[in-house]
Amino acid sequence: MYQNKTNPSEELARKISLFSEIDFKVIQRKVEKIGIKLDAYREDYLARRISYHFNRSLVSNLNEYFDKLSSDEVFLFDLIDCINVNFSYFFRDFEKFEHLKQFILPLLMNAFQHRKLKVWSVGCSIGAEIFSISFILKSLNYLESANLVASDIDREALLRAKDGKYFLREMRSLPTEYLNYFTECGEKEFSLDQSIKDAVKFYLHDISNLNSLNNNKYHLLICRNVVIYFKKELKEKLYSAFYEWLEPGGILFIGANESILGESKNKFQSLGKQFYRKVI
Numbered sequence: 001m002y003q004n005k006t007n008p009s010e011e012l013a014r015k016i017s018l019f020s021e022i023d024f025k026v027i028q029r030k031v032e033k034i035g036i037k038l039d040a041y042r043e044d045y046l047a048r049r050i051s052y053h054f055n056r057s058l059v060s061n062l063n064e065y066f067d068k069l070s071s072d073e074v075f076l077f078d079l080i081d082c083i084n085v086n087f088s089y090f091f092r093d094f095e096k097f098e099h100l101k102q103f104i105l106p107l108l109m110n111a112f113q114h115r116k117l118k119v120w121s122v123g124c125s126i127g128a129e130i131f132s133i134s135f136i137l138k139s140l141n142y143l144e145s146a147n148l149v150a151s152d153i154d155r156e157a158l159l160r161a162k163d164g165k166y167f168l169r170e171m172r173s174l175p176t177e178y179l180n181y182f183t184e185c186g187e188k189e190f191s192l193d194q195s196i197k198d199a200v201k202f203y204l205h206d207i208s209n210l211n212s213l214n215n216n217k218y219h220l221l222i223c224r225n226v227v228i229y230f231k232k233e234l235k236e237k238l239y240s241a242f243y244e245w246l247e248p249g250g251i252l253f254i255g256a257n258e259s260i261l262g263e264s265k266n267k268f269q270s271l272g273k274q275f276y277r278k279v280i
């Protein structure tokens with residue numbers, strides 16, 4: 001029997017070529033009407049995510065796709081969800097959190113012992129990342145001495161973070177010692193203890209808009225698996241901004257497949273496992 005064996009990269013190239021530059025501009029305008037800017041993202045990433053949305057949307061051609069984006073707001077938000085991948089879970093990259101507990105947090109607690117430890121999770125998604133840090137701080141008896149904030153561009157993800165309800169699959173790497181902070185509230189769904197939820201302030205914020213920030217400085221800044229989707233120039237600007245937003249001696253925690261780019265690269269000292277200290 002004949003089998004159509006398409007090479008995956010050819011298949012991807014075919015899907016990406018579905019969108020011309022003009023098509024892309026049409027989509028960009030529709031998305032920007034509801035206040036989401038697409039120019040921060042890498043073109044190849046956007047092409048992949050929009051193609052994925054198009055292919056699963058059961059429309060037969062691009063005109064139909066554009067019409068649906070204009071007439072059906074739920075469909076438009078579904079596209080935005082496809083672009084803003086919210087994938088996250090508690091203690092993602094477990095060994096990094098071990099390093100945070102054993103080495104990084106004690107270092108910060110010691111260096112800044114007379115001050116509240118200020119922590120910011122950028123691109124926090126559903127909150128699993130910052131709540132993982134809250135659990136560790138709680139186990140070190142330091143949660144009350146910390147000021148935790150977390151931000152994201154995605155309203156839905158923030159609502160979930162504030163609600164504090166999680167599915168079992170999002171708790172797959174959670175150490176058993178923290179299970180008692182959850183109560184079962186549905187099928188394979190668990191609600192986080194109010195005392196942990198109250199420790200974090202969540203807010204809506206677009207990190208690509210570098211003009212929109214105040215002058216706060218942080219001791220620990222976490223930005224993992226967010227800038228990976230951005231263009232190189234913006235990544236470099238963001239790493240410079242992260243440097244500025246850290247206190248001297250403060251620490252930046254980045255994603256497993258990320259590295260600091262641009263001129264701020266030499267102003268950080270690696271502390272292993274994707275943690276970098278502001279040294280200059």
Ligand SMILES: C[S@@+](CC[C@H](N)C(=O)[O-])C[C@H]1O[C@@H](n2cnc3c(N)ncnc32)[C@H](O)[C@@H]1O
Binds near residue numbers: 092124152206224
């Ligand atoms: C893959 S999730 C990573 C979540 C978490 N940091 C982790 O590593 O588990 C990426 C998050 O970045 C957010 N994001 C994407 N663009 C953003 C922007 N311009 N400003 C703020 N957050 C953004 C997305 O909404 C999403 O929640």
